[in-house]
Amino acid sequence: MKIPRISSVGREAENDARDYLNVAEDSHQFSPLFQVVGSVFPGIPGAVPIDLSDPFIGKHYPTVNAAEHSFRGYAFRKGFSIRRNRSWANGQEATLMKRVWVCSCAGHLKGKQPIEGVQQRDRRNSRADCKVVLRASKRPHKLFPDVIEREVIAFKTEHSHPLVPGDGARSLAAYRNISEYCREQLIKYKATGLNVAASVRLLELDTGARAREFPFTEKDVRNYLACFFSGEEEMDASKMVDVPEKAQMDDEDFIYRYKMDEEGRLEHLFWMPGESVRLYRKFGDVVCFDTTCKLNTYDMLFGIMVGVNNHGQSVIFGCCLLRNEKTATFTWVFETWLEIVRKPPVAILTDQDGCIVDVIAKIFPSTKHAFSCSGHSIIPSFLRSTHRLPSMYRSTLMLSVRFQ
Structure with a gap:
């Protein structure tokens, strides 16, 4: 985890921040604040002080982060959030001497100067000149002068704005x-x-x-x-294309085609196992093309071309992943399919999509086109019958599942 830089505080305050982050990462409690408000006590390895009491003037904390998280816990219980305001450091030793925290609604928000011709966002003003403040100063321990602590020297609790009731504080951005x-x-x-x-x-x-x-x-x-x-979007395309490439190593007749967009992302993918090509040449007179299903991960359409053999059994002629349902998309699919099989179907069944109608009339002018009345029941009924299909067809279905 990246350690936040603290302006004008020097090495000691940075070490305090590192101590806090180490403690917070080791705490696996799922509360909004992780219940960690301190850091490791000097000389006691692994000891983590848990302080859920309210701050008050004269209270001591082992580190500046312990004071901050005690105040943050108090703010969470009361229904508001805090932010750092000012700090003072010793210029010679570069150590943090004093830190001030205020309510997130403290101060006034300076209005933006309008720029002619530029539309600006109208954001809600979150500042209400709230006077809540906690100030902690560096002090030596009373009994152990060598141990440095932070003492609360000022603490005001009066707000000028309504607080968030109940557990609503967890919805505040600070928590x-x-x-x-x-x-x-x-x-x-x-x-x-x-x-x-x-x-x-x-x-x-x-x-x-x-x-x-x-x-x-x-x-x-x-x-x-x-x-x-x-950061992984550019790698997704190569990973998805690797799947049919590996399938082609096991099946020399496995055929696939894909298309990338201008940004190098996978746009469309079409594949046919070698057995599907041979079956299409025998039983490809009537084909049902369905794009009902969708992948959750990439929000892509999953298209499947299904036919029937002489025994009334369903067979797969091809599968595809499509980015959208535009005319250019279906044109690419059917042109790629025709390039592979080199024989248009006698009849094809699809859903009632205007884009598909125009594309089929253009690419398959002699093919009879009909709309499927069963629509959404084509793929579910086909999947229920896969237990009767050879392993080759089941593996083809699993190929599409791997993309998810």
Whole structure:
């Protein structure tokens, strides 16, 4: 974890910040504040002071971070948040001498100067000139002069604004935080294809937390996952293309085609096992093309081309992953398919999509086109019958599952 830099505080304050981060990371309690308000006591390795009492004038803390988190815990219980305001350091020794914390609503917000021709966001003013303040100063311990502590020398508690009632303080931005453990679990859930809502529910079961007890919202999770996976977007295309490449090593007749967009991301993917090509040449007179299903992970359409053999059994002629349902997309699919099989079907069944109608009329002018009345029941009924299919067809279905 990155250690926050503290302006004009020197090496001692930076060490205090490092102590706090080490303690916070070792604490696996799932409370909004992790219940950690101090750092390791000098001379007592591993000892972590837990202070949940309210601050008061004359109270002593082992480090400046202990004072800050005691005040932060007090603010959380009362229903407001705090921020750092000012600090004083010894210029010669570069050590922090005094630190001031105030309510997040302290002070006045300076208005922006309007710029002609530039539209500016109208943000809510969160400053209310609140006078709540806590000031801590560096003092030697009364019994052990060599031990340096922080003493509260000023503490005001009168607010000029309403406080957040009940447990509403956990929704304040200052207290929303995703712990390292939760981050690791959320990344695993995302990799399996779970959406954000399902991931949070599963995390509640995993940690034993009650509903909405976490110090973060679903929006925070969505933003974190988007930020985490943004660096892997360029690698996703190569990873997905690796799957049919490996399948081609086991099946020399395995055929696949793909298309990248301008940003190097996978746009479309089409594949046909060698056995599917041979079966299409025998039983490809009538084909049903369905795009009902969708991948959760990449929000891509999963298309499947299904036919029937002489025994009335369902067979797969090909599968595809599509970015959207536009005319250019279906044009690419059917042109790629025709390039591989080199024989248009006699009849094709699809759903009632205007784009597909125009594309089929253009690419397959002699093919009879009909709309499937069963629509959403094509793939589910086909999947229920896969126990009767040879292993080759089941492996083809599993190929699409791996992309998730």
